[in-house]
Amino acid sequence: MLGPESDGRRPTQGERGPGYPGEPMDKYQVLYQLIPGALGVNLVVEEMETKVKRVIKQVECMDDHHASQALEELMPLLKLRHAHISVYRELFITWNGEISSLYLCLVMEFNKLSFHEVIEDKRKAKEIIDSEWMQNVLGQVLDALEYLHHLDIIHRNLKPSNIILVSSDHCKLQDLSSNVLMTNKAKWNIRAEEDPFHKSWMAPEALNFSFSQKSDIWSLGCIILDMTSCSFMDSTEAMYLRKSLRQSPGSLKTVLKTMEEKQIPDAEIFRNLLPGMLQIDPSDRITIKDVVHITFVSGSFKSSCISLTLYRQMVPASITDMLLEGNVASILEVMQNFSGWPEVQFRAMKRLLKMPADQLGLQWSPELVEVVVTTMQLHDRVLDIQLCACSLLLHLLGQALVHHPEAKAPCNQAITSAVLSALRSYPEEESLLVLVYSLLAITTTQESESVSEELQNAGLLEHILEHLNSSLENRDVCVSGLGLLWALLLDGIIVNKAPLEKVPDLISQVLATYPADGEMAEASCGVFWLLSLLGCIKERQFEQVVALLLQSIRLCQNRVLLVNNAYRGLASLVKVSELAAFKVVVQEEGGSGLSLVKETYQLHKDDPEVVENVGMLLVHLASYEEILPELVSSSMKALVQEIKERFTSSLELVSYAEKVLLRLEAATSPSPPGGAAAQP
Secondary structure, eight states, rough: SSSSOOSSSOTTTEEEBOOOSSSSSGGEEEEEEEOOOSSSSSEEETTTTTTTEEEEEEEESSHHHHHHHHHHHGGGGGGGOOOBBOOSSEEEEEEETTEEEEEEEEEEEEOOHHHHHHHHHHHHHHHOOOHHHHHHHHHHHHHHHHHHHTTOOOOOOGGGGGEEEEEEEEEOOOOOOOOHHTHHHHHHHHHHHHHHGGGGSSOTGGGGGGOOHHHHHHHHHHHHHHHHTTTOHHHHHHHHEEEEEETTTHHHHHHHHHHHTOOOOOOOHHHHHHHHHHSSSGGSSHHHHHHHHHIISSSSOOOGGGGGGGOOOOOOHHHHHHHTOSSSHHHHHHHHHHTOOHHHHHHHHHHHHHSSSSHHHHOOOOHHHHHHHHHHTTTTTTTHHHHHHHHHHHHHHHHHHOOTTTOOOOOOOHHHHHHHHHHHOOTTOHHHHHHHHHHHHHHHHHHHHHHHHHHTTTTHHHHHHHHHOOOOTTTHHHHHHHHHHHHHTTTOOOOGGGGGHHHHHHHHHHHSSTTTOHHHHHHHHHHHHHHHHHHHHHHHGGGHHHHHHHHHHOOOOTTTTHHHHHHHHHHHHHHOOHHHHHHHSSOOOOOHHHHHHHHHHSSSSSOOOHHHHHHHHHHHHHHHTTTTTHHHTHHHHHHHHHHHHHHOOOHHHHHHHHHHHHHHHHHHSSSOTTOOOOOO
């Protein structure tokens, strides 16, 4: 999984999310306490080192298990990336010895103003909230909430105080909660008695601890209602109105009529919007997309939030097709002029994908790539665009390499960032995984080792392993995943080797699922070879990996790349393990590895690279005293002698042959006392 996440173990008391040495609270100085929230105490603190102010929500937990569950549920929220969502700075569990209580601490961004302050200031002055400002910030809230719902994340605690203002016209959602915390009935009951206001924003079903995306819609409807009615309703009246709507939705009609009478801006739009948001039955409630449609498509609302261009009126297909009839330069101009219209971008890229190679251009076009990447960034939550863009980038790259194999395609930061962002937005979309894995595999092998390190730091290794494990039934995911894994391992710079210990067992499962798939076997052999060089195959896995490499060779002797990588892997393992050497020479159902060596040599005797890898394996086998009799009985001497005579121009091969012959001749002579294995 990409970005920060839980490592799957239960955190202990005093341990934090992203690590920080010592007692977690020691790095903060508490300045003052805010009004307690629904779940716990909110402290305004200052970081000792940076002097930056933060808010720490301290949630008292029943026990360590409860705290750990909540922490694990909240950790994925650290991965969120959105301009209008305030992500938790860190999460940790701490122990308060004075009162013998365990606390989950959530560190948030500090801002003095929120929607709550804006509403209350206007309420005291009996003033209407500015229409243009409200449209703009509402667009930002809708964009952020649609992003969360797209990722199947529920806010659960949406209210005016949890929408902060980082500037006069820029707001963020904050204080996202978890199911574990929100279903703590004892804590909810205590808070309900202390503060009757806080629950008034919650949907009817949420009061019974049932949360869904529709629960957020209800809460947002209450917020909009409060913003539009604050000029003529005091806070107590507003609270009782919100509560009454759960049993008597008819009371909303009176307020909407008053809004019209008092000429509240956009009252007609709110009259169409709020009844759909504040339906008692969640199934009758509208979705976030419906809210956007009523306000920003059918209605006259405007917002600076760029993602709302997704909901503009579509350009008719006939007009789009007419605009895209020209050459590449003309199509790029259309894409740039209609950058906010996803349907135009999609059809343009489909048109480019169908273009003949000579029209599209035989080289990697920086201008075309830049436009495609920009399109991915602007429409990062339109799956069809992400799929089409990745297909086009892969097509362009493949075409460029076919016609100019010596050329290098630039894998710049923008491309890497765009495809990684696509993975984060659609982590389970297997068709996208295949495209992104394939694209990154090619570009990574062509660029410097820094690209591999960057991708590893982004959590790509873990992401691949997770999907190899969860998508065994999808052949394309497995092949492309192994291909990208090979590319990341190729430069030998591994940020963290620990996850790689799982790879041999995973590949074993993959090969068992696809026993007759030559492409899968070829990809697996390449990864096994690199893992052996990196020392990432454990001794307990040696026999299993040797068996899989021999099996792959038997399956596809005609695949030169597979054969080379398999023999390299075998040689690497045999070099460090006599156990691996015995696994190669032992007679099994498919025959011994030595008979396979003979077959390989006969099939590829004119390929110096294959013969060299076979020779390297024989050298390491011959280094073990106990293996020599097997080499002698298998008539390896004749094969090695032939190699020496046929490849006289290859100093490497002649050297291998001479070492093996020397050991074989010694084995047929009277053995010296001791019988120790001598190294060549």
